[in-house]
Amino acid sequence: MxxxxxxxxxxxxxxxxxxxxxxxxxxxxQVVIGAAVHDEGSEGATPETVAAALRDFRPVSTSxxxxxxxxxxxxxxxxxxxxxxxxxxxxxxxxxxxxxxxxxxxxxxxxxxxxxxxxxxxxxxxxxxxxxxxxxxxxxxxxxxxxxxxxxxASASLFYVDTLEYLRRGGRIGAAAALFGGALAVKPLLQIADGRVATVEKVRTAARALARLEELAVAAAGEAEVDVCVSHLASPERAAQLASNLGERLEGQLAGEVWCSELGAVLGAHVGPGMLAVCVAPRV
Known part of the structure; x- marks a missing residue:
């Protein structure tokens, strides 16, 4: 063999x-912060360094x-x-x-x-x-x-961002969509569909968006045995609460504990601080 x-x-x-x-x-x-190039990881670009750079309006890109x-x-x-x-x-x-x-x-x-x-x-x-x-x-x-x-x-990747600006900067979402979201103070819920970022729905407040994120994750699980991961960038309290809620609501379906962790530096560079994501992956 x-x-x-x-x-x-x-x-x-x-x-x-x-x-x-x-x-x-x-x-x-790789993550590029200013003129410095770093490998993603604990010895290079971390979520903390990326979040700090974005808040300070330093140029951040990926390679x-x-x-x-x-x-x-x-x-x-x-x-x-x-x-x-x-x-x-x-x-x-x-x-x-x-x-x-x-x-x-x-x-x-x-x-x-x-x-x-x-x-x-x-x-x-x-x-x-x-x-x-x-x-x-x-x-x-x-x-x-x-x-x-x-x-x-079979997996569902769902996420909430405080602003579409970082996705717009990285070319992962259209400028018109980013402008629309910002102009109306919309809190977008997004997903990965056919390999691209797509809008699920738009709601008016962060609290409503996070509640809907939880509902969408539960719906994505259906009745299957699933692995679930909650990820965040500089939003640990909201992530912990969402992970706890999903652990309770999906009890009996979970293949293991709900993972809860900070998003990697590369993805974090494109979504910005405050981002919250859920991956629901049925066992197939």
């Missing part, structure tokens, strides 16, 4: 202990890993004994990371199967874990790739 290595990028937002336990290689995406960096990850996997690599990444509609993976795959000394999750954040992470389950059970790389795609497609 060929030995399969799993690679993803840092936006998958998997806890470090989970990455270590499951043997997943994480390639960092995909270079194909050479992806290739280095694949070659290290091969050196460690892998016969094939499965590389799962955030939506190609939102980042050039998946393109870097494809370009690197063409030069790798072992076969590399690349998967565009069409998702962002921990929804991509859950897709990687679905692939890891297949690999651990002795499945093929094709079966693992299918599991990743199906888990990502």
């Amino acid at each position: 060929p030995r399969i290595a799993l690679v993803t990028d840092s936006t998958a937002s998997l806890p470090e202990d989970v990455v270590a336990e499951r043997g997943i290689t994480v390639v960092p995406v 995909r890993p270079a194909p050479a960096r992806m290739l280095a990850a694949y070659e290290q996997a091969a050196a460690d004994g892998a016969d094939v690599v499965l590389s799962v990444h955030l939506s190609g509609e939102m980042s050039g990371t998946f393109e870097s993976a494809q370009l690197a795959a063409q030069q790798a000394s072992v076969p590399v199967v690349t998967v565009d999750s069409r998702q962002v954040g921990v929804a991509t992470g859950y897709a990687v874990l679905a692939a890891a389950d297949v690999v651990d059970a002795g499945g093929t790389v094709e079966e693992a790739a299918t599991a990743a795609r199906e888990r990502a497609a």
Whole structure:
């Protein structure tokens, strides 16, 4: 049976202990603050540094890993004994990371199967874990790739932002939509649909938006067994409350505890402080 290595990028937002336990290689995406370039992670760009820079109106942008960096990850996997690599990444509609993976795959000394999750954040992470389950059970790389795609497609990524300005700056939402939201003091609820940011609905107050976010998350769970993660940027109290509420309301359906964590620096750079997100990932 060929030995399969799993690679993803840092936006998958998997806890470090989970990455270590499951043997997943994480390639960092980069954050550019002013003229300084940092790898996303505890030793580089953190959510705290990004939130502070945004509040201070310092320029913040992100950069995909270079194909050479992806290739280095694949070659290290091969050196460690892998016969094939499965590389799962955030939506190609939102980042050039998946393109870097494809370009690197063409030069790798072992076969590399690349998967565009069409998702962002921990929804991509859950897709990687679905692939890891297949690999651990002795499945093929094709079966693992299918599991990743199906888990990502079944997952709901819902989020609230205090302002659309940061998404507008990063080109992730149209200028007209950002202007509309700001002009009417609308609090938008957004989702990832077909790999892109899309509007779910607009409400007038933050309190109403957060209540609706909870309702939409419960509706997304349906009656399935689910993994749930609440993420935030500089909004820990609201995130903890939402995680607690969802834990109570989805008791009996949860595959494990509700994860609650600060959003990674790369995604945080595009949504800004105050952002709150929920990923609901059915077990498929």
